Amino acid sequence: MAFIPREIEESLRLLQKIPGYGERGAARFLYGLLKLPRNERFELVKVLAEAAKNLRPCKECGIYTDREVCEICSSPERSKKLLTVVEESADAYAVERTGKYKGVYHVLGGRISPLEGIGPEDLNVETLFERVERYRPAEVILATNPNAEGEATASYLARELKRRFPELKVSRIGFGAAFGTYLELLEDFTVAEALQNRREYKP
Amino acid sequence: MAFIPREIEESLRLLQKIPGYGERGAARFLYGLLKLPRNERFELVKVLAEAAKNLRPCKECGIYTDREVCEICSSPERSKKLLTVVEESADAYAVERTGKYKGVYHVLGGRISPLEGIGPEDLNVETLFERVERYRPAEVILATNPNAEGEATASYLARELKRRFPELKVSRIGFGAAFGTYLELLEDFTVAEALQNRREYKP
Numbered sequence: 001m002a003f004i005p006r007e008i009e010e011s012l013r014l015l016q017k018i019p020g021y022g023e024r025g026a027a028r029f030l031y032g033l034l035k036l037p038r039n040e041r042f043e044l045v046k047v048l049a050e051a052a053k054n055l056r057p058c059k060e061c062g063i064y065t066d067r068e069v070c071e072i073c074s075s076p077e078r079s080k081k082l083l084t085v086v087e088e089s090a091d092a093y094a095v096e097r098t099g100k101y102k103g104v105y106h107v108l109g110g111r112i113s114p115l116e117g118i119g120p121e122d123l124n125v126e127t128l129f130e131r132v133e134r135y136r137p138a139e140v141i142l143a144t145n146p147n148a149e150g151e152a153t154a155s156y157l158a159r160e161l162k163r164r165f166p167e168l169k170v171s172r173i174g175f176g177a178a179f180g181t182y183l184e185l186l187e188d189f190t191v192a193e194a195l196q197n198r199r200e201y202k203p
Numbered sequence: 204m205a206f207i208p209r210e211i212e213e214s215l216r217l218l219q220k221i222p223g224y225g226e227r228g229a230a231r232f233l234y235g236l237l238k239l240p241r242n243e244r245f246e247l248v249k250v251l252a253e254a255a256k257n258l259r260p261c262k263e264c265g266i267y268t269d270r271e272v273c274e275i276c277s278s279p280e281r282s283k284k285l286l287t288v289v290e291e292s293a294d295a296y297a298v299e300r301t302g303k304y305k306g307v308y309h310v311l312g313g314r315i316s317p318l319e320g321i322g323p324e325d326l327n328v329e330t331l332f333e334r335v336e337r338y339r340p341a342e343v344i345l346a347t348n349p350n351a352e353g354e355a356t357a358s359y360l361a362r363e364l365k366r367r368f369p370e371l372k373v374s375r376i377g378f379g380a381a382f383g384t385y386l387e388l389l390e391d392f393t394v395a396e397a398l399q400n401r402r403e404y405k406p
Contacts, residue, residue: 002302004296004300005267007253007257007269011250017247040217047210048236051211051237052244064211185230
């Protein structure tokens, strides 16, 4: 009879549900976790449990939050006249870390990818149009990732926004960043530059 | 003011303590976790918490277990006359999965690696000698990984075991596996073959 602790078998099985995690990735995570000092191990699983339990998409903008409507959407200091569209929450946090942004966000939940069969109907695009209709922002900044799919998504959104709201200013983040990287990984300074150097989108 | 949920910031910070996890690895894990359906997410963090809380090295052999002495060491069906030495618990589980092994294990907790400054004194080597002294097994199987460091570790152990216990049979797992892979990732059949084809170690 084989004696493998249930916690090991179950952890390895469930870890493989995480996108991009195969056998090796699951093992690397689990045994890495078990090698941490006891207190760090406990701290990590505690906060992961809190994240899994407390966080959900903001009803308004889609950012992960521990409340119904996130702190950004409900802050009187944040202007709904400036709306930045990002692929994922992580991208919005990258902008937040610059400390320079005073508007709100809209999380698409991905990007248009014909190769993966992801079209606008699979993303939070209709709710973007609804929010623009409702808040009539002065400007929408398209901050999808600076790569081919992010560009295609920005191009699509710019066209559709202009068609629906001809007076709306639609801009794209400035390319301070090298094409092909991820917004979420850029230095704060580069993200700030890119926001500063945004250009009006003329589809 | 930047609004980033505490659970996100703390999770990203703590995940980077896992060996091999940088900013990108931490983000990939966390946002992958958050994208799982609610029930799978809960199931995963629950079992990870259990693993972190319940598992610790067996006092006897060093395998991760939820008791003082593991099920293998305390099973009357497992013979202490056959002892298999592995680098990590994960390697012992690979052997367990074959269902063909009836002996016990000894976990070194790593391998000799001059490049990383890891010598025999950093591994559970003295306890191996003590257990061999105590149980006088008929055979010790060296099942360190089939790569350069695993070979060096096996070679060192074979030499030291033979010096201390000249009558002891010391063997090395058969190379059914391609040199350069990891024991833990092999097909059960290959692991079984390798156990079957073990050869006596002549240092």
